[in-house]
Amino acid sequence: MTDTLSPETLENAGIAHGLYRDGEAIADTKAPKVEVQDRWRTRQFEAALVNPANRRKLTVIVVGSGLAGGAASATLGEAGYNVKTFCYQDSPRRAHSIAAQGGINAAKNYKEDGDSVYRLFYDTVKGGDFRSRESNVYRLAEVSASIIDQCVAQGVPFAREYGGLLDNRSFGGVQVSRTFYARGQTGQQLLIGAYQALERQVAAGSVEMHTRHEMLELVVVDGRARGVIVRDMVTGEVETHLADAVVLASGGYGNVFYLSTNAMGCNVTATWRAHRKGAYFSNPCYTQIHPTCIPVSGEHQSKLTLMSESLRNDGRIWVPKNREDCDKDPREIKEEDRDYYLERIYPAFGNLVPRDIASRQAKNVCDEGRGVGPVVGDFRRGVYLDFAEVIGRQGQAWVAEKYGNLFDMYQRITGENPYEVPMRIYPAVHYTMGGLWVDYDLQSSIPGLFVAGEANFSDHGANRLGASALMQGLADGYFVLPNTIRDYLSHGPYPTVTETHDDVVAAKTSVDDRLRTLLSINGERTVDSFHKELGHVMWEYCGMERSETGLLKAIDLIRGLKDEFWRNVRVLGAADTLNQSLEKAGRVADLIELGELMCIDALHRRESCGGHFREESQTEEGEALRDDVNFAYVAAWEFGGDDGAPVLHKEDLVFDYVHLKQRSYK
Amino acid sequence: MKITLQVWRQDGPQDPGGLHGYQLDEVSEDMSFLEMLDVLNEDLILKGEEPVAFDSDCREGICGMCGLMINGQAHGPEVTTTCQLHMRTFKDGDTITVEPWRADAFPVLKDLVVDRSAFDRIIAAGGFVSVNTGAAPDAHAVPVPKDDADKAFASAACIGCGACVAACPNASGMLFMGAKVTHLGLLPQGQPERDARVVKMVSQHDHEGFGGCTNIGECAGACPKEIPLDVISTLNKDLRTAMRHGR
Ligand SMILES: Cc1cc2nc3c(=O)[nH]c(=O)nc-3n(C[C@H](O)[C@H](O)[C@H](O)COP(=O)(O)OP(=O)(O)OC[C@H]3O[C@@H](n4cnc5c(N)ncnc54)[C@H](O)[C@@H]3O)c2cc1C
Ligand code: SF4
Ligand code: FES
Numbered sequence: 056m057t058d059t060l061s062p063e064t065l066e067n068a069g070i071a072h073g074l075y076r077d078g079e080a081i082a083d084t085k086a087p088k089v090e091v092q093d094r095w096r097t098r099q100f101e102a103a104l105v106n107p108a109n110r111r112k113l114t115v116i117v118v119g120s121g122l123a124g125g126a127a128s129a130t131l132g133e134a135g136y137n138v139k140t141f142c143y144q145d146s147p148r149r150a151h152s153i154a155a156q157g158g159i160n161a162a163k164n165y166k167e168d169g170d171s172v173y174r175l176f177y178d179t180v181k182g183g184d185f186r187s188r189e190s191n192v193y194r195l196a197e198v199s200a201s202i203i204d205q206c207v208a209q210g211v212p213f214a215r216e217y218g219g220l221l222d223n224r225s226f227g228g229v230q231v232s233r234t235f236y237a238r239g240q241t242g243q244q245l246l247i248g249a250y251q252a253l254e255r256q257v258a259a260g261s262v263e264m265h266t267r268h269e270m271l272e273l274v275v276v277d278g279r280a281r282g283v284i285v286r287d288m289v290t291g292e293v294e295t296h297l298a299d300a301v302v303l304a305s306g307g308y309g310n311v312f313y314l315s316t317n318a319m320g321c322n323v324t325a326t327w328r329a330h331r332k333g334a335y336f337s338n339p340c341y342t343q344i345h346p347t348c349i350p351v352s353g354e355h356q357s358k359l360t361l362m363s364e365s366l367r368n369d370g371r372i373w374v375p376k377n378r379e380d381c382d383k384d385p386r387e388i389k390e391e392d393r394d395y396y397l398e399r400i401y402p403a404f405g406n407l408v409p410r411d412i413a414s415r416q417a418k419n420v421c422d423e424g425r426g427v428g429p430v431v432g433d434f435r436r437g438v439y440l441d442f443a444e445v446i447g448r449q450g451q452a453w454v455a456e457k458y459g460n461l462f463d464m465y466q467r468i469t470g471e472n473p474y475e476v477p478m479r480i481y482p483a484v485h486y487t488m489g490g491l492w493v494d495y496d497l498q499s500s501i502p503g504l505f506v507a508g509e510a511n512f513s514d515h516g517a518n519r520l521g522a523s524a525l526m527q528g529l530a531d532g533y534f535v536l537p538n539t540i541r542d543y544l545s546h547g548p549y550p551t552v553t554e555t556h557d558d559v560v561a562a563k564t565s566v567d568d569r570l571r572t573l574l575s576i577n578g579e580r581t582v583d584s585f586h587k588e589l590g591h592v593m594w595e596y597c598g599m600e601r602s603e604t605g606l607l608k609a610i611d612l613i614r615g616l617k618d619e620f621w622r623n624v625r626v627l628g629a630a631d632t633l634n635q636s637l638e639k640a641g642r643v644a645d646l647i648e649l650g651e652l653m654c655i656d657a658l659h660r661r662e663s664c665g666g667h668f669r670e671e672s673q674t675e676e677g678e679a680l681r682d683d684v685n686f687a688y689v690a691a692w693e694f695g696g697d698d699g700a701p702v703l704h705k706e707d708l709v710f711d712y713v714h715l716k717q718r719s720y721k
Numbered sequence: 722m723k724i725t726l727q728v729w730r731q732d733g734p735q736d737p738g739g740l741h742g743y744q745l746d747e748v749s750e751d752m753s754f755l756e757m758l759d760v761l762n763e764d765l766i767l768k769g770e771e772p773v774a775f776d777s778d779c780r781e782g783i784c785g786m787c788g789l790m791i792n793g794q795a796h797g798p799e800v801t802t803t804c805q806l807h808m809r810t811f812k813d814g815d816t817i818t819v820e821p822w823r824a825d826a827f828p829v830l831k832d833l834v835v836d837r838s839a840f841d842r843i844i845a846a847g848g849f850v851s852v853n854t855g856a857a858p859d860a861h862a863v864p865v866p867k868d869d870a871d872k873a874f875a876s877a878a879c880i881g882c883g884a885c886v887a888a889c890p891n892a893s894g895m896l897f898m899g900a901k902v903t904h905l906g907l908l909p910q911g912q913p914e915r916d917a918r919v920v921k922m923v924s925q926h927d928h929e930g931f932g933g934c935t936n937i938g939e940c941a942g943a944c945p946k947e948i949p950l951d952v953i954s955t956l957n958k959d960l961r962t963a964m965r966h967g968r
Contacts, residue, residue, distance in 0.1 A: 102740070126854075133854060145838065146837065146838065146840065148844075149882055151778070151779065151784050153779065154781060154783050201855065204858065206854075207857065208852040208860075210908050210910045210911050212908070213870070214874075218864065220864055221863050240783070240878065243783055244874070249851070252852075254844045257841075258845040266838060266841075289836075318779045318784065319777055319780060353749055353752075355751075358756070358780045358781070387771070467807070468805075469751075470750065470809055581760070581766045581767065625746045625767075626767065627770070628771050631732065632732075632831070633733075633831040633834060636772060636775055644740060698803050
């Protein structure tokens with residue numbers, strides 16, 4: 056199965072099942088056709104200006120107040136536009152960006168260790184397994200240095216050296232030290248910086264902040280994005296907000312798996328509603344799985360907690376060689392009965408192999424029945440991360456100094472003392488590389504609709520390197536969008552739209568109807584039970600390892616689930632009050648539809664790529680096999696209507712600077 | 722474990738509200754406090770009763786969205802966020818009282834959900850460094866002593882949960898505000914606006930209906946991020962200096 060596939064085989068994978076249709080090829084036409092180093096500067100220069108006096112007359116809606124949305128709102132507000140920002144939490148400071156622990160990359164080369172914009176660009180394209188765009192990634196690397204300057208000026212307390220200069224560390228298998236960090240709370244500190252800049256604009260009157268407001272529909276008039284329909288989550292009132300342009304910065308959709316490292320409220324509604332209105336959804340099946348999370352302990356569990364990857368620097372990963380030993384106290388399992396599987400399979404990288412490989416091998420040993428910890432579902436889902444050796448070598452105090460807070464966190468959640476018993480870890484869904492398709496200007500396939508941060512399909516390809524999502528969110532929000540939106544706005548003014556316009560009324564009515572329907576079904580199952588079932592299907596068949604038969608089965612199961620949802624869900628209470636089950640119901644309904652598209656996307660992509668291992672595409676040694684001949688493209692899906700199959704548009708990826716190469720960690 | 726809950730139910734801001742009793746028979750020690758409430762809610766929905774509204778998001782102790790009075794203590798018997806409190810802290814047969822944060826500046830919206838937007842307005846009043854995007858000098862242009870950076874970080878760790886206010890008999894927001902004033906006051910970037918910042922923030926704080934600090938210290942005792950009481954001294958000192966400067 057090591058050969059690339061013939062076109063006939065590809066046909067069988069989805070079109071033949073009637074699951075999707077082929078559409079016209081698309082291309083990103085906004086990146087200037089000059090050398091990669093000059094593209095962003097050229098684009099900025101070519102983008103037309105908006106006279107400061109006119110900016111006040113223009114309104115931009117931003118959905119989301121995380122790093123991408125918060126930064127964009129603050130910057131557009133400073134520039135003098137009228138900004139209206141929405142988030143579902145009670146404060147913009149709580150956006151999920153707050154949870155990021157590790158750090159943020161920037162090509163500052165403060166360590167003189169050979170780093171450069173070009174090297175960050177190169178590492179990111181390669182790390183994304185050649186499924187991202189060179190133009191975008193180059194720009195990301197280019198503006199990265201300004202991000203650090205901006206955040207320091209805001210008062211973000213990055214780690215410092217004794218000389219008062221910023222400290223760096225290396226992260227995620229990279230050979231240079233380019234990661235800036237604020238202890239284990241980098242995301243929190245960066246977000247607070249953006250939040251403060253945002254609140255400054257709120258006080259200045261340029262940003263109107265709407266907290267506890269959820270976007271439930273996009274308003275499209277004459278083919279352009281002109282507003283959003285939101286629900287005030289306290290009073291239940293459904294409101295219309297109109298604007299000259301709309302930015303979606305609503306984060307990722309990892310919660311389609313139910314259990315993930317994402318916050319409870321993370322959802323796909325904003326982007327999914329836009330997708331249904333014509334925005335293409337790209338590479339939905341690209342999910343990043345993180346290898347070092349605290350495993351599931353039982354059915355009640357609502358989320359998974361990430362343990363910093365840095366633990367793999369000193370902990371050794373193993374499982375028992377024999378299944379009979381799996382329920383024993385690990386300290387009683389003899390050295391010769393332990394399988395240090397990563398060290399065995401990848402002697403050169405050992406426990407430090409990349410995220411996708413560490414994750415997949417952990418799943419493999421658990422699937423073989425050699426997992427440890429409680430039985431969840433039908434087998435044990437956990438492997439040991441053992442510090443006994445390093446504690447023996449360096450002493451407990453040394454380990455406590457380096458990892459103490461993580462050890463405490465582990466103990467708080469599991470009730471076990473990791474200084475005495477090895478930690479247990481298991482892979483978990485962490486980040487989604489797919490999202491709405493955007494061009495170089497971050498504009499979606501709907502004019503006037505821009506998408507930033509994790510919500511776009513972005514710059515990460517099939518795999519995201521550590522410390523690069525924060526960089527992308529802030530690059531998009533502080534530096535890219537403010538430049539590209541002005542070009543769009545300068546081509547206006549676009550015709551005035553009022554709340555009585557037919558398309559606006561229709562959008563609002565559809566929201567009202569949907570809320571009413573959800574409340575009227577009064578079936579027998581809770582929203583959460585549907586969400587859990589969806590998550591289970593997604594993890595089993597569209598998780599780390601996928602196969603054609605599995606995905607076809609998943610599509611059937613999801614269709615059944617969707618059908619049952621609309622017949623049998625039980626949502627109590629009323630629409631005109633704070634109603635958390637109603638909020639969840641709308642989100643889960645959208646996640647179910649997204650789940651189906653993810654499976655179709657995974658099915659059609661018959662190659663192994665990034666964190667996505669396709670059973671039918673592996674080397675003789677069982678390693679992931681990418682297929683550049685057939686799949687070096689972005690899959691951009693167009694909504695096919697409620698009864699129609701989605702339409703696949705392909706954007707070919709061209710690599711002029713970083714040459715296509717198979718990854719190898721043996 | 723078997724657990725009896727006394728949960729505050731309140732339909733809306735105008736409703737007087739009251740405690741309602743619920744019985745849970747199969748609580749596992751591994752559940753977080755919020756997962757236990759999830760289980761309660763699933764039961765209620767199946768019985769046709771409206772689930773209990775409460776706030777949470779990250780469920781890993783960092784977003785500051787969760788927050789409940791548990792047996793009269795902000796976030797519960799351990800010094801952590803409610804989402805990181807686990808049921809193994811309680812015993813089989815325990816009765817637990819669950820209420821929302823109580824403070825005039827944090828009106829109850831429904832059941833256990835309160836409105837903490839007063840905190841955002843305090844930050845908007847001056848809790849920032851004024852710098853426009855793209856106007857920043859190179860990050861290495863201004864060195865910051867490591868000690869100051871570390872201390873600034875410790876204050877910046879506040880998650881805005883509001884436990885300090887809930888724990889304080891005066892419902893004062895001084896610990897929250899002191900944390901921000903200390904964070905920015907320790908950094909060179911925060912100096913130009915130092916006087917104005919503290920004056921504006923304190924005036925907004927009082928305007929929102931938070932009480933004054935009488936040095937009781939319950940706030941720091943309840944703070945999941947261990948913000949020390951001395952940020953309040955820094956706040957007071959900054960305020961006096963600003964007064965002296967005639968701001
Ligand atoms: C545990 C964890 C650790 C991580 N660690 C790192 C790291 O070390 N380095 C790194 O680079 N990346 C890390 N990441 C990834 C990174 O944090 C995220 O990808 C990034 O912060 C996403 O930012 P965002 O602005 O796109 O979205 P978010 O921060 O998720 O913001 C989404 C916003 O949209 C709003 N919203 C969503 N839907 C709606 C709606 N329908 N209506 C209204 N508002 C809505 C929300 O209220 C929120 O304000 C980590 C992620 C996790 C989960
Ligand atoms: S000071 Fe502590 S208790 Fe108060 S809001 Fe901040 S983190 Fe919460
Ligand atoms: S839910 Fe985020 S801190 Fe508890």
